[in-house]
Amino acid sequence: MILRGLLYVGNEPSKDSETAKPIQGVPNPTYEWMGLTNEWGIRVKPGEHGLRLGDVNVGIYGEVPERWEDQTRRPRGALPRPGIPPLPYSLRSKHEMWADCAANLYEEAIQRRWIPATEVPWDLLAELPEDVERSVCQICTELSQCANTELEIITYWQDQMSYGYFEVKQYLATATFDCARHLEVLRKRALSNGGGLGLESRGRVNRMILESSGGWTEAVVYLYLLRGTYLTRLLAGLLEYAHNDAESYIYSHMLEDHARHLTYGYDHLKYAATHHKGGAAIMRTLLAIGEGMFAAEIEDPIVKSAMAIIFGGGIEGGRTFGMERYLLLIREFLQDYLELCSWLGVDREETLHPKLKQYLEI
Amino acid sequence: MAVFPSEQWFREVREVYNSDTSLHSGGGGACDSKAGLGIGDKYYKIEFAGLECANVGVCSESDLSEADFIIEMPMDAWVTMIKDVQGNGKASSNQTLNSLDLDHEDGIARSPIDDQYRQDLFYRYNQNFQDFFNASSRVTTTF
Numbered sequence: 001m002i003l004r005g006l007l008y009v010g011n012e013p014s015k016d017s018e019t020a021k022p023i024q025g026v027p028n029p030t031y032e033w034m035g036l037t038n039e040w041g042i043r044v045k046p047g048e049h050g051l052r053l054g055d056v057n058v059g060i061y062g063e064v065p066e067r068w069e070d071q072t073r074r075p076r077g078a079l080p081r082p083g084i085p086p087l088p089y090s091l092r093s094k095h096e097m098w099a100d101c102a103a104n105l106y107e108e109a110i111q112r113r114w115i116p117a118t119e120v121p122w123d124l125l126a127e128l129p130e131d132v133e134r135s136v137c138q139i140c141t142e143l144s145q146c147a148n149t150e151l152e153i154i155t156y157w158q159d160q161m162s163y164g165y166f167e168v169k170q171y172l173a174t175a176t177f178d179c180a181r182h183l184e185v186l187r188k189r190a191l192s193n194g195g196g197l198g199l200e201s202r203g204r205v206n207r208m209i210l211e212s213s214g215g216w217t218e219a220v221v222y223l224y225l226l227r228g229t230y231l232t233r234l235l236a237g238l239l240e241y242a243h244n245d246a247e248s249y250i251y252s253h254m255l256e257d258h259a260r261h262l263t264y265g266y267d268h269l270k271y272a273a274t275h276h277k278g279g280a281a282i283m284r285t286l287l288a289i290g291e292g293m294f295a296a297e298i299e300d301p302i303v304k305s306a307m308a309i310i311f312g313g314g315i316e317g318g319r320t321f322g323m324e325r326y327l328l329l330i331r332e333f334l335q336d337y338l339e340l341c342s343w344l345g346v347d348r349e350e351t352l353h354p355k356l357k358q359y360l361e362i
Numbered sequence: 363m364a365v366f367p368s369e370q371w372f373r374e375v376r377e378v379y380n381s382d383t384s385l386h387s388g389g390g391g392a393c394d395s396k397a398g399l400g401i402g403d404k405y406y407k408i409e410f411a412g413l414e415c416a417n418v419g420v421c422s423e424s425d426l427s428e429a430d431f432i433i434e435m436p437m438d439a440w441v442t443m444i445k446d447v448q449g450n451g452k453a454s455s456n457q458t459l460n461s462l463d464l465d466h467e468d469g470i471a472r473s474p475i476d477d478q479y480r481q482d483l484f485y486r487y488n489q490n491f492q493d494f495f496n497a498s499s500r501v502t503t504t505f
Contacts, residue, residue, distance in 0.1 A: 049394060101479055112391035240461045252489050259485035267479055343478060
């Protein structure tokens with residue numbers, strides 16, 4: 001009723017055309033805007049998977065230009081209106097953000113959303129030895145900072161992406177929501193089994209990602225190719241050593257979300273490397289810098305020992321099998337990373353940072 | 363009683379999986395993927411569409427050139443995994459697709475045409491495939 005009052009100040013408009021009175025000051029509508037369209041008569045039919053974002057990319061609506069000069073919020077395909085003040089979109093070239101899979105990933109993300117509050121079987125959490133609980137909570141703390149970094153860097157750059165590439169902007173909106181969900185579920189895990197949050201991360205790589213000011217592609221190099229590939233192995237390891245069905249649910253679903261993020265990231269980097277002259281060389285330089293920072297981060301004893309304790313089932317096992325398992329995780333991450341770099345055309349095998357190379361030799 | 367691996371066995375698992383949505387924990391959402399399974403020297407294609415396993419059947423390796431990815435393991439590894447599911451009602455932590463992928467030197471999933479994007483579907487839809495194999499706990503199986 002309050003809303004009703006707000007919507008109708010005074011008498012409610014009459015629907016009866018004979019009794020309706022003209023409202024003073026409001027001219028008769030001319031409908032001159034009708035017919036002002038770039039392309040009319042589009043009638044896309046739903047396919048076997050429904051009416052998906054990519055399906056309506058038909059006619060001029062499906063034309064994705066290499067450069068989007070328009071600095072307004074004009075939806076792609078809509079008729080431009082003269083005199084609209086420009087907005088500060090700094091990313092206006094396709095190679096700066098594009099990935100062919102973005103529209104499909106958007107659909108996938110909204111279809112595969114999950115609800116930590118009710119879908120994680122929280123009642124199946126079981127008491128763990130204190131050293132293991134502390135380690136799980138420390139990893140939750142670290143991972144939640146990673147999720148927060150991802151969320152912040154996406155939203156920072158998303159704001160600067162032109163509307164001509166709306167598929168990417170929409171997909172990234174789902175990625176930020178995924179990150180929020182990860183923050184939520186990690187916090188809930190840490191606070192629901194007798195523990196609490198642990199020590200704040202030094203955050204070297206987080207800072208490197210957040211300070212990557214050369215463009216979104218630069219951020220993607222650090223966020224997904226370097227750190228994201230590592231996080232995949234970390235989450236897969238946590239899933240393998242999950243202590244109960246609640247943790248299995250959490251890690252498996254985080255892993256699926258994260259895999260979607262990496263699919264966009266890798267696809268974008270492939271696009272940027274092949275459609276932007278010098279793009280691969282820039283990535284190679286960025287990686288040479290980033291690997292050093294990343295090597296310093298994984299040398300940090302906190303994540304290393306916490307993961308070893310989780311893998312080893314306690315401090316004792318962490319000193320032997322657990323640490324061996326963690327070092328294997330790092331080696332497998334580096335193998336994935338080098339393979340991806342090679343696929344992108346930015347071979348790193350010969351010039352991999354020496355501190356990372358040593359993990360391959362263990 | 364169905365023999366693993368056989369088309370009959372996969373059909374029975376598919377029926378169980380499709381008829382009980384409580385078995386679908388994978389992302390709570392749609393899965394659209396055509397995958398292959400390499401079981402020893404036998405090959406099967408499996409297709410998920412939306413919330414269901416739409417198709418499953420025997421095929422040749424060359425039929426899988428259009429698959430998003432192929433999950434491939436030696437016969438004894440498959441048998442160990444299925445026996446584990448049968449015994450526990452679902453895969454133990456060291457017998458999930460995720461764990462087996464980690465434990466195999468080159469992983470267990472590959473793209474038949476080296477397409478990174480489509481191979482990633484193995485990770486994005488991992489739980490749907492896990493749920494499918496977990497559903498086999500309700501199918502009386504011989505080997």
